[in-house]
Amino acid sequence: xxxxxxxxxxxxxxxxxxxxxxxxxxxxxxxxxxxxxxxxxxxxxxxxxxxxxxxxxxxxxxxxxxxxxxxxxxxxxxxxxxxxxxxxxxxxxxxxxxxxxxxxxxxxxxxxxxxxxxxxxxxxxxxxxxxxxxxxxxxxxxxxxxxxxxxxxxxxxxxxxxxxxxxxxxxxxxxxxxxxxxxxxxxxxxxxxxxxxxxxxxxxxxxxxxxxxxxxxxxxxxxxxxxxxxxxxxxxxxxxxxxxxxxxxxxxxxxxxxxxxxxxxxxxxxxxxxxxxxxxxxxxxxxxxxxxxxxxxxxxxxxxxxxxxxxxxxxxxxxxxxxxxxxxxxxxxxxxxxxxxxxxxxxxxxxxxxxxxxxxxxxxxxxxxxxxxxxxxxxxxxxxxxxxxxxxxxxxxxxxxxxxxxxxxxxxxxxxxxxxxxxxxxxxxxxxxxxxxxxxxxxxxxxxxxxxxxxxxxxxxxxxxxxxxx
Amino acid sequence: xxxxxxxxxxxxxxxxxxxxxxxxxxxxxxxxxxxxxxxxxxxxxxxxxxxxxxxxxxxxxxxxxxxxxxxxxxxxxxxxxxxxxxxxxxxxxxxxxxxxxxxxxxxxxxxxxxxxxxxxxxxxxxxxxxxxxxxxxxxxxxxxxxxxxxxxxxxxxxxxxxxxxxxxxxxxxxxxxxxxxxxxxxxxxxxxxxxxxxxxxxxxxxxxxxxxxxxxxxxxxxxxxxxxxxxxxxxxxxxxxxxxxxxxxxxxxxxxxxxxxxxxxxxxxxxxxxxxxxxxxxxxxxxxxxxxxxxxxxxxxxxxxxxxxxxxxxxxxxxxxxxxxxxxxxxxxxxxxxxxxxxxxxxxxxxxxxxxxxxxxxxxxxxxxxxxxxxxxxxxxxxxxxxxxxxxxxxxxxxxxxxxxxxxxxxxxxxxxxxxxxxxxxxxxxxxxxxxxxxxxxxxxxxxxxxxxxxxxxxxxxxxxxxxxx
Numbered sequence: 001x002x003x004x005x006x007x008x009x010x011x012x013x014x015x016x017x018x019x020x021x022x023x024x025x026x027x028x029x030x031x032x033x034x035x036x037x038x039x040x041x042x043x044x045x046x047x048x049x050x051x052x053x054x055x056x057x058x059x060x061x062x063x064x065x066x067x068x069x070x071x072x073x074x075x076x077x078x079x080x081x082x083x084x085x086x087x088x089x090x091x092x093x094x095x096x097x098x099x100x101x102x103x104x105x106x107x108x109x110x111x112x113x114x115x116x117x118x119x120x121x122x123x124x125x126x127x128x129x130x131x132x133x134x135x136x137x138x139x140x141x142x143x144x145x146x147x148x149x150x151x152x153x154x155x156x157x158x159x160x161x162x163x164x165x166x167x168x169x170x171x172x173x174x175x176x177x178x179x180x181x182x183x184x185x186x187x188x189x190x191x192x193x194x195x196x197x198x199x200x201x202x203x204x205x206x207x208x209x210x211x212x213x214x215x216x217x218x219x220x221x222x223x224x225x226x227x228x229x230x231x232x233x234x235x236x237x238x239x240x241x242x243x244x245x246x247x248x249x250x251x252x253x254x255x256x257x258x259x260x261x262x263x264x265x266x267x268x269x270x271x272x273x274x275x276x277x278x279x280x281x282x283x284x285x286x287x288x289x290x291x292x293x294x295x296x297x298x299x300x301x302x303x304x305x306x307x308x309x310x311x312x313x314x315x316x317x318x319x320x321x322x323x324x325x326x327x328x329x330x331x332x333x334x335x336x337x338x339x340x341x342x343x344x345x346x347x348x349x350x351x352x353x354x355x356x357x358x359x360x361x362x363x364x365x366x367x368x369x370x371x372x373x374x375x376x377x378x379x380x381x382x383x384x385x386x387x388x389x390x391x392x393x394x395x396x397x398x399x400x401x402x403x404x405x406x407x408x409x410x411x412x413x414x415x416x417x418x419x420x421x422x423x424x425x426x427x428x429x430x431x432x433x434x435x436x437x438x439x440x441x442x443x444x445x446x447x448x449x450x451x452x453x454x455x456x457x458x459x460x461x462x463x464x465x466x467x468x469x470x
Numbered sequence: 471x472x473x474x475x476x477x478x479x480x481x482x483x484x485x486x487x488x489x490x491x492x493x494x495x496x497x498x499x500x501x502x503x504x505x506x507x508x509x510x511x512x513x514x515x516x517x518x519x520x521x522x523x524x525x526x527x528x529x530x531x532x533x534x535x536x537x538x539x540x541x542x543x544x545x546x547x548x549x550x551x552x553x554x555x556x557x558x559x560x561x562x563x564x565x566x567x568x569x570x571x572x573x574x575x576x577x578x579x580x581x582x583x584x585x586x587x588x589x590x591x592x593x594x595x596x597x598x599x600x601x602x603x604x605x606x607x608x609x610x611x612x613x614x615x616x617x618x619x620x621x622x623x624x625x626x627x628x629x630x631x632x633x634x635x636x637x638x639x640x641x642x643x644x645x646x647x648x649x650x651x652x653x654x655x656x657x658x659x660x661x662x663x664x665x666x667x668x669x670x671x672x673x674x675x676x677x678x679x680x681x682x683x684x685x686x687x688x689x690x691x692x693x694x695x696x697x698x699x700x701x702x703x704x705x706x707x708x709x710x711x712x713x714x715x716x717x718x719x720x721x722x723x724x725x726x727x728x729x730x731x732x733x734x735x736x737x738x739x740x741x742x743x744x745x746x747x748x749x750x751x752x753x754x755x756x757x758x759x760x761x762x763x764x765x766x767x768x769x770x771x772x773x774x775x776x777x778x779x780x781x782x783x784x785x786x787x788x789x790x791x792x793x794x795x796x797x798x799x800x801x802x803x804x805x806x807x808x809x810x811x812x813x814x815x816x817x818x819x820x821x822x823x824x825x826x827x828x829x830x831x832x833x834x835x836x837x838x839x840x841x842x843x844x845x846x847x848x849x850x851x852x853x854x855x856x857x858x859x860x861x862x863x864x865x866x867x868x869x870x871x872x873x874x875x876x877x878x879x880x881x882x883x884x885x886x887x888x889x890x891x892x893x894x895x896x897x898x899x900x901x902x903x904x905x906x907x908x909x910x911x912x913x914x915x916x917x918x919x920x921x922x923x924x925x926x927x928x929x930x931x932x933x934x935x936x937x938x939x940x
Contacts, residue, residue, distance in 0.1 A: 040619060041900050057527030059898035064615070067896070070665040078626075079619045096623060135902045145534070149510060149549045153566060156548075195540040409897055412882050412889075426537070427879055428529035430511050432605045 011105035018111030018317035018332035025340030038081035051137035053184040054426030112279035114318035124248040128270035155199035167205040168267035173274030174211035176371035182209040186235040278319040303361030314339040375421040481575035488581030488787035488802035495810030508551035521607035523654040524896030582749035584788035594718040598740035625669035637675040638737035643744030644681035646841035652679040656705040748789040773831030784809040845891040
């Protein structure tokens, strides 16, 4: 890296779609880029559910950021969590393994994304993990495949109710992630695992897809919502709408229906795909410029994605709010390119970026939305065009292959899809002992913990996805 | 599964090469097989080092045992750790998530394998993890890739000695696993990561391969030992022989040379590939039949692999000792087939197995031994034939592809090899936050823990591979 003292320093926070694509878009800019993130990988979040259900390996959706950017000489990648930005001093405080340090910037792109939100009930997280990180996906993988193992044992011992609770799955949140997760759980139980057990029939598994709203895929057109709901039901998924989760514990969850009636589902495995909370950096920034974050913790940005009074600070992706833009990868990617272009054009003289004046505000070009329902079936909405079924699924396949980073991951991913969709296999179902430990929290369902005389001091799992078992 | 009360029950302990191949060899036998293991996967142990160094995903070398045996109706697979065998009562005690239960058998095949041994210094395990499980491999993956991350930060801050310690790797034990691990570490540092960093040059990394004996690959022919040593040195690996490790801590290790002189190596990452200890079941069995285990904890078996006075109990693979047979997959596989054949022939009448009298003792057919040194280079010994270089590597490739379980894993594995050996990539380097936590133990190297004011209560990691951080 040819670091020169005179080159402006662009600091990028985050290695998600926003951060990574911003760095790439500055490839030819005459700047020193520092990309800092709290994981060493980029993450293709929309495919996390496939890691959780044993289709893909972590490496396929989470390439090392450093490897992706290895040949881009003007970037250095660093491991560290940014805990604060000082807009006046133009510095950020980053912490690596707990040790703080201070970094200076000339231009700042904040793309720290969003975490899962349990709507003020963080205690649910222990029993209903979210779907936001590789750790989440592997934790859920352990719980899902572990649930069938424990059901088999329970059935062998004649504990029918326990076996039932072990093979009942509840997905909370009927957005694309929830729909895809529920669809895969149905595939797993009804097709993949069909021959794997002797005392239970995995086809008897119950899968619930639950939402407080009155529709699945709320952000899609109504006709697609209806089609998706019907398709889910055909797959054997119980769709519960206007159902508000009021309590979650090891053995199951309670919800209230539209009439305020309380119901109980005994279910070992719960997946939380309901809400998002922007990175705490959003409110930390908002405080400094006198703004208020919205109820998802997102900061309102100016039409050019900057903060008022700070034209060199861009906030992009899931942690900002602007004109009701959805929290999807395309928004982050297009905003990343816009911010990079603005920075490039501000450099004047030597920058070899496209230097046509970029005075227009950011404009989102909606390339469409899609969600898979099961193998060979998806829905897609491209402008006014609505596509469903196999054609939509092919579209989904193509688009996802394009956005998966790296040629090699594309090839192995395609292969894993052939194996899983044409075949019956799940070649990535390996569960570590670490994940088995996670499952301990759930063995209250069988009273296993008491029978083993074990005391479960399961502390808050939080965003690190690491249970503390004493 | 058509369980009939009259069918003899064959209980198999372990899902490694011994257990899995025994179950398969009994495919057509008129028996009820119960295979119980403490993981839900079979494990292709010889390729663990490739998971640790980011070439393969866990799923490729650890298919779900249940999926492998899904179509074999006479087997049921169960998750559970066998803690005791009662030879007189013909029962075993198994524990699943801490809850004990008792299983009966008519025929027993004990194939519980071996763990890593730190030769009475289990406290070394925290700092120098072994290479026996998926958890081990992922823990090491986190440490190896994490070491380079921390080195980059240390170099950026001008802490040269720390950066040096971070990029120094010591592999203890110069058997095939140690040689392969050291070779891959050299590949990683000198080739794969070459362009990934800005403040360090990964090619400066130091890799030590250390053994208390006076040769690498002690079990191979002397000419191959010499060739391997030379090849390792050409790869940039420092080979230290007659070097006995006397102490291991977070910052490095101490060893004694042949003259009894003590030396110190500052090295963040240590890999322990030195010794094995048979499953504690071996000594538990030995006690009951009045035998003594050897110093690796292995039980001496009769020439027909049974225990004296218990012709229905077979002990196979890494936990038995017989005629100096090596602890390799081939021994376990051939013993599994032998035991299955004996059980089949003992059934008389209805069994459809090959029922020719099997009165001969077990005879091992040595198909040869091999070890890879780096990409395109291996050594192999097949009877008197010695093969080295590219031809040996092709042999290695073919043999390993044959023994990897499952068509799909063969295909994706081959692809990952193409990517890693022809290309430069490591597509499976994803590290979870759980593994990042593991690395905390090592940040004493930088005094990071103290600087962060953190107290590291790192308890014994033990075989579960799960550090407890308070």
